[in-house]
Amino acid sequence: MTDYSTLKDLINIDSPSGYTHDACDYIVNTLVAEGLAPEITVKGAVRCSLGEKPKLAIAAHVDTLGAIVSGVNQDGTLMFSPIGGLSLTGAEGEYVRIRTLEGKIFTGTILLNDPSSHTNNGREATARTLKSMHVRLDEEVSSKSDVESLGICIGDIICLYPNYEELPSGFIKSRFMDNKAGCFVLFELAKHLKGQDVPVEIFFSNYEEVGHGGACGYSEGIEELLVIDMGVLGDACEGIETACSICVKDSTGPYDYKMRKTLVELARKNSISYKQDVYPFYGSDGSAARNAGNDFRVGLIGPGVASSHSSERTHKKGVEATIELCLAYIAQL
Incomplete structure (x- = not known):
């Protein structure tokens, strides 16, 4: 039975884009414990052959959505600016x-x-x-001075x-399944x-949510990049949480x-549960790598994740199908 403790640990480490050093240190320590020799790139990503x-x-x-303080209001509340595509309706409360x-x-x-609701009947x-x-x-x-x-x-x-929660049904619900499930x-x-x-090298990027995480930092000689990121679920897609999604186009x-x-x-061939999909509003580290002009082929797969950029959920079956497909791909190299 797969132990998901490293997923829980990693999800519980704060790592919005631009503030990923603690999570990257955890990744390095986890890989070193496996007898591997990871390295941190100049940009702060983790690479391990x-x-x-x-x-x-x-x-x-490894980077996630979040926000940054953009100002202090006169009543002592904070103004904020989103990091990545944070849903404001999903973040409320x-x-x-x-x-x-x-x-x-703090x-x-x-x-x-x-x-x-008792003072603002127009809030809805x-x-x-x-x-x-x-x-x-x-x-x-x-007041502003109190905050300062x-x-x-x-x-x-x-x-x-x-708010990580692993359920007996096999579902895992938490923010940031995008993309710590991929990690x-x-x-x-x-x-x-x-x-x-x-x-093979594994590569943990740290600026994907703001568009340039996978642009650079790979070892010389790379010919293919297989990106593991969340599979999209929704009315426009066939993906499900219990399968590995294979992205056709984003x-x-x-x-x-x-x-x-x-x-x-x-x-x-290996009876791995999968779905093929076109993602209508999506970009990935693969997108950044291609846009940066890297001369290698790019593919994208990942476990299906519901309610992306909000209160997300996936299933162990989808995660394990993704692991199995990666191992099968590596075996045929």
């Missing part, structure tokens, strides 16, 4: 941690302005925008509570493949036809 002269890179991103440059941690809640019709929302601090503050005296200032990182797949690949000298264009054909054939 599983054999000499890797030709295939398998990538997932969520508990957060505010991390300062000095290492202090807590708060993302709320609509004048949020009480109010558009959720950055101007109509704020972060309420769990401190006795009622705590040491909170513009640029401090706002991290949402993940967990890489952990499992490292466990399965250590000592086998396969021409907002940035089609993925490599030869890689996709091989992935589909391997899934069929």
Whole structure:
């Protein structure tokens, strides 16, 4: 039975884009414990070869959505600016941690302005925008100067509570399954493949949610990039939480036809549950890698994840199908 403790640990480490060092340190320590020799790139990503002269890179991103303090209101609440595609409706009412440059941690809640139903009977019709929302601090503050005296200032990182829960049914619900579930797949690949000298490197990017995570940092000689990221669920897609999604095309264009054909054939041959899909509003580390002009083929797969960029959920069957498909792909290199 697969142990998901590293997934839980990683999800519980705050890592919005631009603040991923703690999560990357955890990744390094986890891989070192497996007897591997990871390295941190100049940009802060983690790269780890599983054999000499890797030709295939398998990538997932450790960075998540979040926010950053963009100002302090006169009443002592905080203005904020999203990091990545944070859903404001999905973030409303969520508990957060505010991390300062000095290492202090404060807590708060993302709320609509004048949020009480007993004072604002128009709250349900109010558009959720950055101007109509704020972060309420769990401190006795009622002015801008009160907040500044705590040491909170513009640029401090706002991290949402993940609320991880692993259920007997096999479902795992939590924020940031996009894409720490993908990072967990890489952990499992490292466990399965250590000592086998396969021409593969695993790559944990740290700026995917803002569009440039997978643009660079791979080893020389890479010919293919297989990205592990969340499979999209919704009315426009066939993906399900219990299967591995194989992306045909996203907002940035089609993925490599030869890689996709091989992935589909391997899934069929090995009875791995899969779905093929076009993602209508999506980009990945593969998109960044292609846009940066890297001369290698790119494919994209991942476990189906419901309610993306909000209160997400996947299933162990989908995660394990993704692991199995990666292992099958590596075996045919």
